[in-house]
Amino acid sequence: MMPRLVFVHGIGGLRDTGRELAEWTDALARGMRDAGHPERAARLNAEGAGGVSLAYYADLFVQPEAQGxxxxxxxxxxxxxxxxxxxxxxxxxxxxxxxxxxxxxxxxxxxxxxxxxxxxxxxxxxxxxxxxxxxxxxxxxxxxxxxxxxxxxxxxxxxxxxxxxxxxxxxxxxARGESDASGVTLDARIRRRLHEALGDEPAVVVAHSLGTVVALEALHGHPERVPLLVTLGSPLSMRTVVRPRLLPQPPSTPGTVERWLNFWDKDDIIAVRPHLERDIVPNASGVGPRSRRTDADGVWVHSAGKYLAQAAVAGPVAQALASAERRTAS
Incomplete structure (x- = not known):
């Protein structure tokens, strides 16, 4: 069985989780093949349902009673x-x-x-x-x-x-508000979804857009190893809105993260300050984000699929899964 791979989506409305997971998996597999990992891509497609999950939280933003x-x-x-x-x-x-x-x-x-x-x-x-x-x-x-x-x-x-x-x-x-009947705020409920997807096993985490904020904060409370954290189109370094409100402060790499790669496209309007290493403190092991530019075609480059299909993104994910598999086997 392939080591666990957890996707964390970003902004957007309600979606079909099965289709979303299939689209992300297919895009990543294409990128793996282009990066020279055809066998890993084939395994990803074949075993995705067993080893890959999507931390889904879009439904938590729906407020049935809200108006205007x-x-x-x-x-x-x-x-x-x-x-x-x-x-x-x-x-x-x-x-x-x-x-x-x-x-x-x-x-x-x-x-x-x-x-x-x-x-x-x-x-x-x-x-x-x-x-x-x-x-x-x-x-x-x-x-x-x-x-x-x-x-x-x-x-x-x-x-x-x-x-x-x-x-x-x-x-x-x-805003850390919108508490439910139990007093749990919206942001905490979202992070709980990611904790549920992570479970109690090591996992490679790939997060997109707002999902990068969710992943960074949630992984500070996750005790298991994260061999690789990948962030795509991240707003983490928006210095007026996002960075000052991250928890904990100052923003830092979670202690269980063993490698962090951050990818940004020059035309991605959400990743307005893409070099996260300037604003994120390394963890005790010296691990911090390493930002790399990727360039996709088309009008809208912020989509997760366009990032995942890049060989520069998918190659390190394939390598991390292979390394984690060998480590587990030994």
Whole structure:
């Protein structure tokens, strides 16, 4: 049996867990074959159901009783975090645009105007008081951004409201609120899902987007070895919104992690500060994140599948699984 492999998904709405797991597994297997590990890829496809799991938590963001702003933006502190998140994202897009070597033609000038407008709206949202005010201004920012690539044409962000709903999942997690009847906060319930997926065995963990935040925090309370932690398209180093709110502080590599590889794409709008080693303290064994750039084709490069299909990502996962298998056998 192949050593355990645990996937942790990121932002987004409800999904079919079986299909999601199959898509991630298939993409990783393609990357393994391209990396020169065809036998490991074949085993992954054949034994995936037994050795691979997905820590699923998207359903925890659904609030059946919520209406209006609460359904999209959460409550209390989450609203202001959402506003600050939009400010940081727009600022990052503006910085990238100003530093671009593209010719300053009509298209460049149009993008400049759109980003300036989005920046003004985002700053206003960051100063807003009250949930509906924040939500309205966040929707204005989203509407403006969706006029730009890569936001324009993203199928799962068909409307500004869906975009805000998904981005708000980051703020709702970091707000540490939305307690259930037992007093357990939303973020704790999400981490509990990952602990359940990990079980009491060593596991290779591959986390994407918001899932990288969940994985980092959950693994601080996980006693078993993690031969390899892989983070994809991570927002962990967003210095205004995410990094100051991570637990524990200062942000550090969990003690059981034996290797950490962080992958980012130059066009990934969520990984706005991709070099995690600048902001994450190594653990007692000296293990810290090592960031590597990967470049995918297409308009929307943030998807987990595009990262997993990269040989640079899948190769180390194949090697870690093989090494863990040999270690278990001996």
């Amino acid at each position: 702003a609460g359904e999209v933006a959460g409550e209390g502190a989450a609203e202001q975090i959402l506003a600050d998140l939009l400010v940081e994202l727009v600022a990052a897009l503006g910085s990238e645009h100003s530093g671009s070597t593209a010719p300053r033609d009509g298209a460049w000038q149009r993008r400049e105007r759109i980003l300036a407008h989005a920046s003004a709206e985002a700053e206003t949202a960051g100063q807003a008081q009250g949930g509906m005010s924040v939500l309205r201004r966040a929707l204005n920012v989203a509407t403006t951004l969706m006029a730009l690539k890569p936001w324009r044409g993203v199928a799962h962000w068909a409307t500004p409201k869906l975009m805000v709903r998904d981005l708000a999942q980051v703020s709702r997690y970091l």
